[in-house]
Amino acid sequence: MLYRYLITGLFLLSFAACSSKKNADLIVHNAVVYTADSTFTTAQAFAVKDGKFLAVGSSEAILDGYESDSVTDLRGQPVYPGFYDPHAHFLGLGQMLDQADLVGTASFDEVIQRLKAFHAKNPTAIWLIGRGWDQNDWPDKQFPTKEKLDAAFPNIPVCLTRIDGHAVMLNSKALRLAGVTRNTNVPGGEIMLANNEPTGVLIDNAMGLARRVMPQPDAEDKERMLLAAQRVCLSLGLTTVSDAGLDRKDIELVEQLHKDNKLKIRDYVMVSLGEPNLDYYLKRGPFQTDRLTVRSFKLYADGALGSRGACLRKPYTDRPETGGFLLLSPKELERALTLLAQSEFQANTHCIGDSANHLILDLYGKLLKKQNGRRWRIEHAQVVSPDDFWKFNRYSVIPSVQPTHATSDMYWAADRLGPVRVKGAYAFQDLMKQNGLIAFGSDFPVEAPNPLYGFHAAVARVDAKGFPAGGFQMENAVDRASALKAMTSWAAYANFEDHLRGSIESGKQADFVVLQQDIMKIPAPEIRGATVLQTWIGGEKLFQK
Structure with a gap:
């Protein structure tokens, strides 16, 4: 009899222990979980409920404390917070997927061949549109001229956007439609001439002459483009992307697609500057939904280094007749920044050249005056004078940079800047030291959208070919923990989203990514090839390899 009572008592105790477990929608265990929290804790498991992390800890603690109908044993695979891209062009990626891909072309002749192949597949197109060429990658590093385009495509207008998005190449038909002549002048832009005639290359603000006459995608086209871009980004582990400059109509489209549950990836949108x-x-005022953050304006101070539109304090070393130019006057920039300072919006200003960085940091300082919680950002912070770095700390300015810009530009950056000035370029470590954080993006589709390429470039300072041996300006490489935080928790902070996500912590949204290889441990040359196995947003699996 006593034996029966003991058995019954043990059963009841066991039942009570099981019933005391808290219910979860998902349990992940037996993993290496990089939380990217303030102490960079590593855990083994977590539980998720209602789209948020319920608890994070050891596998034993989570399995003892929680139960779920969905339990995943990851068998030691690494888990990271969902990857961020705080400076990209999400809609632009979708648009590029509809165009002729000119990335990686080794000559202008190859550009022509790719255009012919694209045109053969799209014979009813009204314009022939492509993107991705970079004359710096060609044997002849001069800007191309329109003659070969005219010979190949005499009857259809052609517009080809440079890789950085700061120059276009037109054929003669497109030039005529755009009304471009030798006498056309555009403030903040350049129409390149040869023999006193337009070559076809329009830089920065001059590009608007072409874009105003080009066919524009409608809302249905843009929906298709955004969904295509989402598929690409989810496959790369991106859970929060950005749109660095959208107008109201496009912002409202993104918001509606979120409401319709078609667009599930989170989007941090910067509003394009303009009076409307x-x-x-x-x-x-700023607003934030579960999937969308709109609390910043995107300003452009200057152009790009590759097209010599970046505004420098002294002339270009390889073109001493120019020092680049501002896209807006100092007075216009100050007026816009003053309006933002009087609001709750962030100011996120594109600054490539040291003159642009110098001007905007001083304008930020004039308006912000001291350290603050405004989280105003410099986008790119690409070339910074030695006497300007301290201003990032003094005015709490966040450097929002793109590590792959360094490994793309390193082949010719010293030609543009000279051996001394280039040392202040792509200075991620020096920038990170100012406030103890930095945000890493890609600027896609200017660069590839894969965040692991940026992680690798920041840590190893080499490109996909492993060039250069020993790394490019390795004094400004960052460690792996910092690189991970720069694309997760620090990026979330730069987006005013750190209270919502960016780290794997109890109460935060359950955005995470599972990789096959551990990028915190594998040899640097293997990082770019790491495989994304799963991408989760709000506790929902949206990608499975």
Whole structure:
């Protein structure tokens, strides 16, 4: 009899222990979980409920404390917070997927061949549009001219955007439609001439002459493009992307696609500067939904280094007749920044050249005055004078950089800047030291959208070929823990989203990614080839390899 009572008592105790477990929607265990929290804790397991992390800890603690109908044993595979891209062009990626891909072309002749192949597949197109060429990768590093385009495509207008998005190449038909002549002048832009005639290359603000006459995608086209871009990004482990400059109509489309549950990836949108946008959004104020953050404006101070539109304090070493130019006057920039300072919006200003960085840091300082919580950003912070770095700390300015820009530009950056000035370029470690953080993006589709390429470039300072031996300006490489935080928790901070996500912690949204290889441990040359196995947003698996 006593034996029966003991058995019954043990059963009841066991039942009570099981019933005391808390219910979860998902349990992940037996993993290497890089939380990217403030102490960079490593865990083994976590539980998820209602789209948020319920608890994080050891496998034993999670399995003892929680139960779920969905339990995943990852068998030692690494898990990271969902990857961020805080400076990209999400809609732009979708648009590029619809165009002729000119990335990696080794000559202008190859550009022509790719265009012919694209045109053969799209024979009814009204314009022939492509993107991705970079004359710096060709044997002849001069900008191309329109003659070969005219010979190959005399009857259809052609517009080809340079890799950086700061120059276009047109054929003669497109030039005529755009009304471009030798006498056309555009402030903040350049129409390149040869023998006193347009060559076909338009730089920065001059590109608007072409874009105003080109066919524009409608809302249905853009929906298709955004969904295509989402598929690409989810396959790469990206859970939060960004749109560095959208107008109201496109922002409202993104918001509606989120409401319709078609677009599930999270999007941090910067509002394009312009009077209609300023008038509308300054009155409405910043807002944040489960999937969308709109609380910043995108300003352009200058152009790009590759097309010599970046504004330098001294002339270009390889073209001493120019020092680049501003896209807006100092007075216009100050007016816009003053309006933003009087609001709750962030200012995120594109600054490539040291003159642009110098000007904007001083304008930020004039308006912000001291350290603060405004989280204003310099986008790119690409070439910074030695006497300007301290201003990032003094005014709490976040450097939002793109590590793959360094490994793309390193082949010719010293030609543009000279051996001394280039030392202040792509200075990620020096920038990170100012406030103890930095945000890493890609600027896709200017660069590839794969965040692991940026992680690798920041840590190893070499490109996909392993060039250069020993790394490019290795004094500004960052360690792997910092690189991971720069594309997770620090990026979330730069987006005003750190209270929501960016790290694997109890109460935060359950955005995470599972890789096959551990990028915190594998040899640097293997990082770019690491495989994304799963991508989760809000506790929902949206990609499975």
